[in-house]
Amino acid sequence: MTRVPAGSDVAREVWSTLADLVINHDRKREVAEATGISFAKTRALRRVALEPLSMGELATLLVMDPPNVTTLVDDLQEAGLVRRQPHPSDRRVMLVVATPSGRRLAQLADDILERPPAGLVRLPVADLEELRRILTLVR
Amino acid sequence: MTRVPAGSDVAREVWSTLADLVINHDRKREVAEATGISFAKTRALRRVALEPLSMGELATLLVMDPPNVTTLVDDLQEAGLVRRQPHPSDRRVMLVVATPSGRRLAQLADDILERPPAGLVRLPVADLEELRRILTLVR
DNA sequence: ACAAATATTTATAATAACATAATCATTGTG
């Protein structure tokens, strides 16, 4: 008889199922098609559409090296999706801000990415509510 | 007053949370470090460790073009992680089979990828059980 | 048997992703 730490095995099982669910519902291609830009760029755009970020913050969030963020933002800027705005109090930092058309494109990506898989939609409402409740506890 | 389809909004919200959870717990880098091969190769290896697959089936599952699967499997084979076995009844198809060392490496990747995020482990056991129950309904 | 279809491979090219060093401007500190 082996005694196992309470929820940890269940947690592992749940996590595996969860990760599979998300990975098998991958919409990167669809998003790239719809937006006309690479998924990496969409990801950056969606992030700055949430709130303006400095180049460095963006690099950290995207786990990219700063030089590569520079060229990525260059491309987004040329496409008119973001603009660079000097930081008001520190002239070393550049804030990346989504333009209106950038926000629209980010929204388009959101619409695709937030579309839940069929299996989830088919769940009884009570179970969905329960899922929502539990997920808010995960922090 | 607009009437909205019952669970679909909740489903969308739940899905967003879920996707964020999985994406923010990305372990691709860690897995690549630990295995010494690219994540794409790990993915293929883990898949054939589950069961032997033909090149074509693998291409479909990985959403890759067949020529690229060939070179990917070439690499895995050179590393001694898989072998190619001709299909018993159709000599056009090549079955990709994980070797013992390939299965070990796949297991190593599994151990990392299946490790749940802290927030999930902290959940009350009852909620975890409930999560598991609901997730089995998602098919 | 023969033509069409299927599974894989070879060859090749284009592009994307990733990393490093060096440079410039600006800011904080002794």
Add this chain to the structure above:
DNA sequence: CACAATGATTATGTTATTATAAATATTTGT
């Protein structure tokens, strides 16, 4: 003020990823 530290950029190169066309071997259908 001099100097170290910071944020961003430029330049550059390497490796991965992705795609396409063409070739080979085998099977299937007529």
